[in-house]
Amino acid sequence: MKFMVLKTLWLLFLLMPATAAMGQNVDWKTTVGEAVDTLQQYLRFNTTNPPGNVTEAAGFLQNLLEGEGIAVTRYEAAPGKINLAA
Incomplete structure (x- = not known):
């Protein structure tokens, strides 16, 4: 499961240029902060x-x-x- 979250974060990283190319203004500091927070919450589960x-x-x-x-x-x-x- 933890691998899947890391895979999701990797996908987010890969999609960053595509989002920027589409002309969308993205607050990357907030987006990355939310991704890290979500990953930290997930990693707290004892699996x-x-x-x-x-x-x-x-x-x-x-x-x-x-x-x-x-x-x-x-x-x-x-x-x-x-x-x-x-």
Whole structure:
């Protein structure tokens, strides 16, 4: 899960030039600050394996995505073992 957040931040970094090219004025200091804050919140969840319970972390990410209007499908292979598809 933590890898997915890092991947998301990497994607944000890659999209920065495209956003600027579209003529949008972006407050990058605020945007990066929000991204770092979100990552720090996520990293506070204990997903240590074993037991590998990611329920709270998955819920956090699901709420974050849905709050941005992104549809999320939740798959639970076993108790505490959750994958999200968005």
